[in-house]
Amino acid sequence: MTPALELAVARRIGEFDLDVAFTVESGISVLFGPSGAGKSLTLALIAGLMRPDAGTIAINGQVVTDCARRTYVTTQKRRIGMVFQDGLLLPHRSALDNVALAVRQASGRQARRAIARSWLERVGAERFADRRPGSLSGGQRQRVALARGLAGEPALVLLDEPLSALGSDVRQELRKLIRGVIMSSGVPAVLVTHDAAEAEELGDVIIAYDHGRVTGTRLVERPECPERPQGAPESTGPV
Amino acid sequence: MTGLVPHSWLNWLGIPPWVWDPLSVSLHAAFEATIVVAIVGSALGFLLAKGRFLGRDAIETVLSLPMAFPPTVVGWYLLTQMGGPGPIRNAEVRLFGHPLTFTFNGIVIAQIIESFPYCLRFSRTAIAGVDPRFEQAARAMGLSRWRTALLVTLPLARRGLVAGVAMAFGRALGDFGATMIVAGSVPMATTMPIALYNAVFYGSHEQAMVLALVQLAVAFAVLLGVSRLGKVRPW
Numbered sequence: 464m465t466p467a468l469e470l471a472v473a474r475r476i477g478e479f480d481l482d483v484a485f486t487v488e489s490g491i492s493v494l495f496g497p498s499g500a501g502k503s504l505t506l507a508l509i510a511g512l513m514r515p516d517a518g519t520i521a522i523n524g525q526v527v528t529d530c531a532r533r534t535y536v537t538t539q540k541r542r543i544g545m546v547f548q549d550g551l552l553l554p555h556r557s558a559l560d561n562v563a564l565a566v567r568q569a570s571g572r573q574a575r576r577a578i579a580r581s582w583l584e585r586v587g588a589e590r591f592a593d594r595r596p597g598s599l600s601g602g603q604r605q606r607v608a609l610a611r612g613l614a615g616e617p618a619l620v621l622l623d624e625p626l627s628a629l630g631s632d633v634r635q636e637l638r639k640l641i642r643g644v645i646m647s648s649g650v651p652a653v654l655v656t657h658d659a660a661e662a663e664e665l666g667d668v669i670i671a672y673d674h675g676r677v678t679g680t681r682l683v684e685r686p687e688c689p690e691r692p693q694g695a696p697e698s699t700g701p702v
Numbered sequence: 703m704t705g706l707v708p709h710s711w712l713n714w715l716g717i718p719p720w721v722w723d724p725l726s727v728s729l730h731a732a733f734e735a736t737i738v739v740a741i742v743g744s745a746l747g748f749l750l751a752k753g754r755f756l757g758r759d760a761i762e763t764v765l766s767l768p769m770a771f772p773p774t775v776v777g778w779y780l781l782t783q784m785g786g787p788g789p790i791r792n793a794e795v796r797l798f799g800h801p802l803t804f805t806f807n808g809i810v811i812a813q814i815i816e817s818f819p820y821c822l823r824f825s826r827t828a829i830a831g832v833d834p835r836f837e838q839a840a841r842a843m844g845l846s847r848w849r850t851a852l853l854v855t856l857p858l859a860r861r862g863l864v865a866g867v868a869m870a871f872g873r874a875l876g877d878f879g880a881t882m883i884v885a886g887s888v889p890m891a892t893t894m895p896i897a898l899y900n901a902v903f904y905g906s907h908e909q910a911m912v913l914a915l916v917q918l919a920v921a922f923a924v925l926l927g928v929s930r931l932g933k934v935r936p937w
Binding site for chain 1: 835836838839840841842843844845846853854857858860
């Protein structure tokens with residue numbers, strides 16, 4: 464089976480040196496580690512928002528970055544979905560429009576809006592489809608951002624600390640929602656967090672980061688899902 | 703030239719008929735100049751804010767020169783280029799059949815040159831001030847560069863763009879020096895500021911007061927309208 468993501472990249476920014484390699488299969492892979500370990504930088508490299516100094520990235524078997532061959536697929540052509548820490552919903556658009564803009568598999572405004580509405584229903588955000596982000600709570604915004612990240616049928620969805628700006632009650636509620644919606648969508652995900660409980664609850668595989676290096680990977684045991692996700696790596700290192 | 707504001711409205715507003723022509727010329731010329739300035743200024747502002755190319759600062763400086771020049775100097779350059787012998791005058795004759803100096807179109811060109819830097823500077827600053835993370839989010843959604851510009855960058859920069867267009871309109875409406883030198887004071891090509899100058903010159907202080915009051919009212923209405931436009935549907 465083709466991995467959802469194969470990555471081996473190096474990037475230096477000032478004194479910070481990132482040099483990581485890992486593979487992501489189905490389910491949710493969590494990049495876990497302290498702030499400044501290079502997790503979000505890795506996500507930006509996967510998304511094509513930044514370029515590595517060296518290395519390759521392949522999404523669903525398609526090479527999107529290959530520094531040696533000077534291959535570089537632009538962000539908009541990578542078929543990824545992204546959920547940012549603060550949502551980054553377009554403030555001048557309704558929740559529904561925000562999601563509809565990300566729909567790539569349909570042409571025509573009505574068709575895109577219909578798909579967007581179904582995604583808002585899946586994340587429990589259909590009630591505020593017509594509201595603008597400015598009038599939504601943090602949790603509501605992240606629900607819409609999750610719908611937007613998945614609505615375009617991406618090959619891979621990237622979540623950059625999606626819950627870190629929320630209160631504890633909302634975080635707990637949204638952890639369940641994020642895991643449920645991503646698993647039911649079948650879209651492989653890479654999620655960044657520095658919260659150990661969040662990593663345990665959301666991840667199928669935890670990839671530990673420290674000082675720009677992967678220090679180990681671990682499979683998370685789940686009572687409701689005893690079998691490992693397909694292709695999940697064996698545990699290595701202290702995670 | 704009088705089509706922008708119906709005479710019945712002017713009559714209802716109590717504006718005397720002798721003010722209608724200069725008022726219409728002023729509004730019409732400023733309106734046409736602002737349309738050109740808004741389109742070209744915003745597009746160039748976008749290029750200067752987002753583009754990385756050699757000579758970017760030099761281009762902005764050259765296009766902003768009329769801000770630092772006295773309007774009469776701008777007018778003199780325009781007069782010599784548009785009215786004197788040379789390729790620009792030849793092009794005018796080829797296109798319009800006559801030189802554009804001392805015509806309504808000459809006023810519009812003078813106002814374009816005078817008001818352009820305001821729109822350019824405002825739009826560049828507004829577009830450069832848009833949080834680039836929104837544009838990154840748009841790219842991650844699969845939006846092309848063009849769609850990102852149209853659906854994300856420009857709407858988020860809207861307030862600055864509107865302010866730039868308003869400043870340009872105000873500048874065009876109030877221009878005296880460049881317009882006076884390029885178009886002089888010929889019938890049907892006399893703007894409000896020039897009519898006011900003529901009234902003072904010929905000692906008609908009552909007429910001057912009426913013209914000044916009408917200009918004050920127009921400027922107030924325009925700025926009020928623009929500030930309301932900028933507040934539409936806040937986020």
